Amino acid sequence: MFITRLIYCSELSGVDKDAITNILQVSRQKNAKAGITGMLLFNGVYFLQCLEGSRDAVNETYHRIVHDNRHSRPVLLTCEELSQRDFTDWDMAYVPWTAEIRSIVRCFSVDDEFDPYKLGAQSAIGLFRALRDRLPDNEFWSKPLQTA
Numbered sequence: 001m002f003i004t005r006l007i008y009c010s011e012l013s014g015v016d017k018d019a020i021t022n023i024l025q026v027s028r029q030k031n032a033k034a035g036i037t038g039m040l041l042f043n044g045v046y047f048l049q050c051l052e053g054s055r056d057a058v059n060e061t062y063h064r065i066v067h068d069n070r071h072s073r074p075v076l077l078t079c080e081e082l083s084q085r086d087f088t089d090w091d092m093a094y095v096p097w098t099a100e101i102r103s104i105v106r107c108f109s110v111d112d113e114f115d116p117y118k119l120g121a122q123s124a125i126g127l128f129r130a131l132r133d134r135l136p137d138n139e140f141w142s143k144p145l146q147t148a
């Protein structure tokens, strides 16, 4: 079965940004069972998420996610076959919005504001790798911290 990576963005809708705690808890449980790894970036308004796993599992998960009414306007940035994963250790790493994150995001953006709808696929992939490589493991990844 092929390894597939899918990246999409969307916008928080109809719920408070504290909903992220529940989203992450359920996501991690389900992803662990489905062999999905990845990362979720959230700035309090927009989501940018990378899902990696078998083609079937990524498809099934993405279809579930796009029907979730806690967000809207899902846009697929890329979906492709991979020879290896970028996020082997994380059922769903969570990156809350901080000054440091903002400066990393700025390297991949056309302007100062984080707007994933303006992000090219290669920039999105580059951004996820930069976040993975430049942020400390233990602090950020597993805890749902403050969102803005």
Ligand SMILES: Cc1cc2nc3c(=O)[nH]c(=O)nc-3n(C[C@H](O)[C@H](O)[C@H](O)COP(=O)(O)O)c2cc1C
Residues within 6 Å of the ligand: 010, 023, 026, 027, 028, 030, 031, 040, 047, 049, 051, 061, 064, 065, 066, 067, 068, 070, 071, 092
């Ligand atoms: C921004 C966002 C990201 C999500 N990421 C995942 C994810 O990585 N994996 C997952 O299983 N569910 C994820 N969910 C939750 C799903 O939409 C869904 O609520 C959950 O999988 C439970 O589905 P079920 O009630 O049909 O079992 C996400 C939801 C949102 C709004």
